[in-house]
Amino acid sequence: NMLNAALSPIAIDPKQVGNYTGIAVRPSSPGASSTCSSGITITLRSAKTNSARRVEVAILGLTTLIFRLIKQGRIPKGLRLPPGPRPKPIIGNLLDLPANHEWITYDQWARTYGDLVHVDVLGTHMIWVNSRELAYEIFERRSSIYSDRISFTMLNELVNSTWNFGLQRYGSWWRRHRRAMHTKFHSKAAEALHPIQIKHTRLDWSSNVVTSDVCQRVMIRDLLQKLLHSPEKYTAHLLHTAGAMIMEVAYGIYIKHENDPYLVNAFKVVRSVDEAATPGRFLVDILPWLKYIPAWVPGAEFQRKAVIWRKFAQDLLDLPFQETKNRMSEGIADLSLVSSHLTDIATKPTNESDDELVIKNTAATMFAGGTDTTANTIRSFILAMILYPEVQKKAQKELDDVLGNQRLVEFGDMDSLPYVMAVCKEALRWHPLLPSGIGHMASEDDVIQGYFIPKGTVVLGNVWKILHNEADFGPETDKFNPERYFMPGIRDPATSGAFGFGRRICAGRFMALNSVFIAIASVLQVFELSNPHDESGKEIPVEYDFESGLFSFPAEFKCTIQPRTPAAEELILRSATNDV
């Protein structure tokens, strides 16, 4: 996901060694490598002459040293940085950063060093905040300091992702984007997305917020049909429906059933941002001067990628936006975030000249921030249901008691389905999609609990740790157990870090909660989710793991998804015609 960028450890990914421009850096690499005096292990492309290699090593070592000296601020007398693993000269804690399953290491650091853990990576200060109380103090009470984002050379400058307001620096430009989304997607506006009366008209210009039956019609009915016909492609189906929903909400565009050009391109953008945002993927993020190397230089692969990715992003920004404008001028546009804002602009002459750009950026940011996040949260839920069949049974019993097989679940049923609601909360908590949130950056020097936090520090809420705290979520937090929410004093993961913190908290969280509920409730109502089967038809235990990186969700796993009963299958088929 694009927001990966925003700032997580500048770790070097061992998988990517050799992909940089002639030089790769990583913790202890096997094969052709040399270690410079700073302790950085450098792997060089074999075609280089010895003297060229020596020059590269020297440049890398020197640049790192200069970068460090420039960045290294003075720590005021009487103060010290928060505790953390002991840094090495020049490279700091570069080698301490985990290469995979990061949340496990960060959890261990929290146990060893306490609520605040500091590491220094090549001169960049990074801090993990390990308790809810401290996260509240930092991100909420001191939000005027901790709402900035760091800027990555590859993602922000070369790929030019400045349109994505999730990556923008804190300030008035970011605020205008956030407001453009908020006015149409605050909790009241998100409520308007509830298709309580399913056959109501799609347009509601009177309230001028985006009101439609989009979630129910596209996300659910379409998803159920697809799961029925090709359950093995469940990941693709989840992404398609989540993407389709945002396309409708943001642009009022109904995408094609398969191979929709907008979606195909949009996913290219999501994937490119994913890669560009993977911490340490590009050396140019650590040595920004590499950005001046022209694309034709052998090895400057990153420059060529940046050119292609910029084009994908430009198409995502321009093409659907232009289609909505065309439809508006023909008088056939459906209400959407874009059409609603453009109507506002046309009727209010006081608008600023770049308002249209803000709307365009905001709609594209919604797509980039909202598709794979929603889809992967639902994937986590599917895995949990296979691993915890008793939870699945209990939720299905509640759905059967409330709905029978008469009709599909709707948003209006939320209050009658407390256990299903608890399953949704647990899907956000059990293995949070962003185990370290998205990094905020300190825009000023600060002091917390006697520790000095230098300006420019990347501050990460340890979401995984916070959501696994037994004081807030009851015993055995490693287990997927919705019962916990019926105990007194248990917190809601949605307001405890699953959607981030402070002024940068997820701008799409109300919509995300709606989507997660309607998807989970509908899938549970009509499908049985269970272990995969081998060639002989014998059930075998699901094999699973969680992806590493800033975004973490179950890696592709095999499973069985089949209608619970013939009546459930009938319900799915009838839903295609909007009969239920």
Ligand code: HEM
């Ligand atoms: C279950 C699904 C989702 C999860 C778990 C999730 C989680 C997050 C998190 C943790 C952040 C970072 C907050 C921070 O910096 O502290 C974030 C930011 C953001 N999210 Fe979501 N998100 C989800 C769905 C969505 C959807 C559906 C949309 C759009 C419709 C969206 C749009 C955004 C945007 C625009 C930001 C950047 C906010 C900013 O920097 O000001 N997200 N999300």
